[in-house]
Amino acid sequence: xxxxxxxxxxxxxxxxxxxxxxxxxxxxxxxxxxxxxxxxxxxxxxxxxxxxxxxxxxxxxxxxxxxxxxxxxxxxxxxxxxxxxxxxxxxxxxxxxxxxxxxxxxxxxxxxxxxxxxxxxxxxxxxxxxxxxxxxxxxxxxxxxxxxxx
Numbered sequence: 001x002x003x004x005x006x007x008x009x010x011x012x013x014x015x016x017x018x019x020x021x022x023x024x025x026x027x028x029x030x031x032x033x034x035x036x037x038x039x040x041x042x043x044x045x046x047x048x049x050x051x052x053x054x055x056x057x058x059x060x061x062x063x064x065x066x067x068x069x070x071x072x073x074x075x076x077x078x079x080x081x082x083x084x085x086x087x088x089x090x091x092x093x094x095x096x097x098x099x100x101x102x103x104x105x106x107x108x109x110x111x112x113x114x115x116x117x118x119x120x121x122x123x124x125x126x127x128x129x130x131x132x133x134x135x136x137x138x139x140x141x142x143x144x145x146x147x148x149x150x
Contacts, residue, residue, distance in 0.1 A: 003073075003100065006046045008055035009035050011077075011087065015054075018088045022095065039063055047072050052106075054091065056082065064109045069122030073107050075100075079114045090114045 005026040007016050012028075019026035029035055029042055043063045046053045052073035053060055060074050077090055090112055097117050099105055109120040 003095075004049070004051045005075075006032075006042070006049070006051040006053050008039075008042065008053060008057055008060070010056045011054060012084050014084045015087055015091065018084075019091070019095075022092070024095070040067060043068055043072060061109055061111075064120075065122055070107045073105075074109050076109065076111045077114075078111060086114070093117070 003024060005016070005019055005024055007026060007028045009029050013031065016026040016028050016031070029037065032045070034042055034045060039057065039059050040063060043053065043060070045051070047068060052075060054075045054077065056077050056079075058076065058078075061076060064072065064074050075091070075094055077087060079086060079090055093114075094100055094110060094112055094117055099117065099119055100110060105119050105121075107122075109122070111118045111120070
């Protein structure tokens with residue numbers, strides 16, 4: 001199934017257009033009239049429409065782990081220079097990585113700093129993350145994820 005992207009308000013409509021040119025369905029929360037809406041409402045929209053959220057907002061990580069574990073996919077882009085061109089290039093790198101197209105990662109949290117891509121699976125309980133993560137900088141060694149500090 002093709003990935004459908006919902007871009008948070010901190011991403012440009014130009015990035016949505018770029019994803020369209022790459023062959024993906026993508027829209028911004030502003031295009032859906034959800035701008036300045038609570039993140040949980042955006043996450044619920046993504047859940048109902050089977051969309052992967054793309055954001056630069058770390059708060060979505062909390063929602064992924066504690067409100068919607070293994071129910072929605074998210075890509076969190078953490079780059080310093082947040083020009084449209086660099087954001088687009090960073091997302092292209094994520095999209096080109098086979099990990100995002102692996103069905104077992106469909107409802108995972110994917111983070112990138114522009115150099116590495118990490119994939120996190122939601123914990124089976126709110127206290128521990130128990131599954132291995134994927135780190136594009138260290139593909140051969142799964143990492144044991146640490147206890148979530150609460």
